[in-house]
Amino acid sequence: MVAVSFDIDRVVAALGYVAASAVHGSRRVRFFSGNPRRADLDRLAALVARGAVRPVVDRVFPLAAIAGAHQALEDGGVRGKIVVSV
Structure with missing residues (x-):
């Protein structure tokens, strides 16, 4: 869209x-x-x-797992915000 x-x-x-x-x-x-x-x-x-x-939050990742947050965005299908907690 x-x-x-x-x-x-x-x-x-x-x-x-x-x-x-x-x-x-x-x-x-x-x-x-x-x-x-x-x-x-x-x-x-x-x-x-x-x-x-x-906000609609899809998933929360700890800072140590930021690579997983990037991977989730690259994989697509995210239905909200990806949050990285510090």
Whole structure:
């Protein structure tokens, strides 16, 4: 799945990024520029503070097993964040 962000404040640049990414086909990296507004970040912070937004953790690895964390990412099929505890 690919998400496309469209910056209405910079329409020409946004259209240029979409066009450039389409030239390279579906298997290439897509351009993305995130420019959140202060109100959006404040709303997100409030949701996190209330506990309404929590990360999905796939697995936790101790620092000594960091090679296993890398291997899990390379193998694919990860359904959440890989956490390395220190």
